[in-house]
Amino acid sequence: MTSVPRRTTPAAVKVHDTILDRLGERIVSGQVPAGERLVAADWGEELGASRTAVREAVRVLESLGMVSVRRKSGITIRPSTDWMAFAPEIVRWRLRGAGRLVQLHELSELRAAVEPAAARLAASTADGVARAALGAAVQDMVTHADRANGADYLAADVRFHATLLRASGNSMFAGLTAVIEEVLVGRTEQELMPQTADETALRLHQEVAHAITRRDGEAAARAMTAIVDEADRAVQSLPL
Incomplete structure (x- = not known):
């Protein structure tokens, strides 16, 4: 008789994720x-x-x-310098810890190095589908601007940045999509987003989308730089 493979139930997955999160957060917190x-x-x-x-x-x-x-010595905690810093799980655990504002600032520095370059490339490489997706994401952000700390605004913001990175045509940039998503999700999860979206931030997202549509790489990069700088200033103004 052929054996039936065991399936992982949603409940089992949830238990695994919960245990993983609790252990990961303990290690990250020190x-x-x-x-x-x-x-x-x-x-x-x-x-x-x-x-x-x-x-x-x-x-x-x-x-x-x-x-x-190790078989005889058990489990040994490794120093943070050995960790996969870009792993979405580690980013998420760090954003939940006491040092989340420092982590957000470091991630802003990463974004400042990557996203403007991705925007510049996307202006040359994005196809019609990607350009339309960017425009639609911005429109959804505007639609839900009165609940910038809500799930609908977050989903649109995540979609915008994910589309941008993938539209760059650079697989290394696209590989950072999950990291950037954790940054955006973490800001909302940690209640660091305002109730109402900042008008300047919305305008800058629109400028990025419009610049990519008209194939203006420098304008897209400038607007994207301004988005990251504005987000970092907002985080740094928060009390520790």
Whole structure:
């Protein structure tokens, strides 16, 4: 008789994600410092999770460079310099921690290096579908501007930046899509977005879309630089 492969249920996935998040956040926060050795069974008992759930979460942490696993020495926390800094999971955990404003500023510096260049390239490489998608995303942002801290505005903002990076034609830039998404999601999740969208930010998003449509790479890059600078200033003005 042919065996039926086991399927991972949504509930099992949720448990795995919850355990992974809790462990990841503890490591990122420094609650479990680098060099400390742990036993998976101890984590399972503390978190009320099965050994299998903890083992799967540890595998992910190992793949992210956050822990090393040895048969006799157990689990050892690795220094943050070994972590995959661009991994969306690590970005998310850092944005949930006490140092989230520092992380946002560092991510703004990354965006300042990447997104204007992506906008400049997109002005040359974006096809009609991508240009239309940028325009539609901006229009949705305007439509939901009175709830800039809500899910609909966030979805439109994420769609705009994801489309821009992919439209650049540079696979390295496109590979940062998930990182930029975590930045945008993190700002909303941590209640760092205003109730009403900033008019200047909306205008700048429109300028990027229009510049790409008319194939003006320099104008697209300037507007994108202004978007990132404005977002960083807004974050830096928040109390620590």
